[in-house]
Amino acid sequence: MRNREKDAAEMAERRERLLEAGFRLFAARSIEAVTLTEIAAEAGVGIVTLYRYFKTKPDLVIELATKKWAEYYAEVEKAYAARGGAEMDAAAEMDFFLDSIIELYRSHRDLLRFNRNFDAYVIHEECTAEQMRPYNEAVHVFARKFHTVYRKAKADGTLDTSIPERRLFVNTLYAFLSVAGKYAEGLLYPPDGPQDLTDELLLLKRIFLGAIVRRPRRA
Numbered sequence: 001m002r003n004r005e006k007d008a009a010e011m012a013e014r015r016e017r018l019l020e021a022g023f024r025l026f027a028a029r030s031i032e033a034v035t036l037t038e039i040a041a042e043a044g045v046g047i048v049t050l051y052r053y054f055k056t057k058p059d060l061v062i063e064l065a066t067k068k069w070a071e072y073y074a075e076v077e078k079a080y081a082a083r084g085g086a087e088m089d090a091a092a093e094m095d096f097f098l099d100s101i102i103e104l105y106r107s108h109r110d111l112l113r114f115n116r117n118f119d120a121y122v123i124h125e126e127c128t129a130e131q132m133r134p135y136n137e138a139v140h141v142f143a144r145k146f147h148t149v150y151r152k153a154k155a156d157g158t159l160d161t162s163i164p165e166r167r168l169f170v171n172t173l174y175a176f177l178s179v180a181g182k183y184a185e186g187l188l189y190p191p192d193g194p195q196d197l198t199d200e201l202l203l204l205k206r207i208f209l210g211a212i213v214r215r216p217r218r219a
Contacts, residue, residue, distance in 0.1 A: 090153035112184035
């Protein structure tokens with residue numbers, strides 16, 4: 001009789017290999033361009049083995065997106081705690097979250113490239129609300145974080161809360177993330193242009209904060 005713990009560990013390791021193989025291929029090309037057969041080969045398993053874990057390509061894509069954003073959120077939370085986030089005023093928190101997107105660009109451009117293709121893919125595949133539920137829960141934590149910042153700004157006055165919360169969210173963090181994604185894909189500069197656009201993101205951060213910060217921020 002096989003050891004159940006060993007079997008479970010082997011299955012988890014194989015699932016992880018499949019997800020990471022898919023991520024490498026999706027980020028390098030596009031989700032639509034990559035087949036499940038290619039992912040299985042990249043992971044070093046047969047296609048029949050892949051189907052034991054993922055019945056469809058959208059199943060694999062959504063689980064992968066959920067996993068990657070959950071991992072990124074854990075990184076953000078760790079950095080937030082290290083910077084004493086709970087003691088920051090709202091403007092300083094906004095500065096931190098824009099910095100976290102800049103760090104995402106610096107360290108995880110593959111995730112930004114994958115993410116820009118993800119939304120179009122799940123719409124094209126007509127993924128259901130139930131299929132999308134784990135992913136939506138994984139990314140909704142960022143909106144909840146912003147809600148906390150917005151409530152803090154209402155109290156401390158460091159951000160312009162005459163702008164409705166959703167509008168401010170879309171026109172700061174969401175827009176900033178979109179620009180970082182375009183930079184990661186090389187869409188806003190010619191191929192022979194600068195390869196690292198961190199300075200451009202830092203400039204944009206100054207512009208964004210300049211538009212919404214309402215009094216000097218304290219660390």
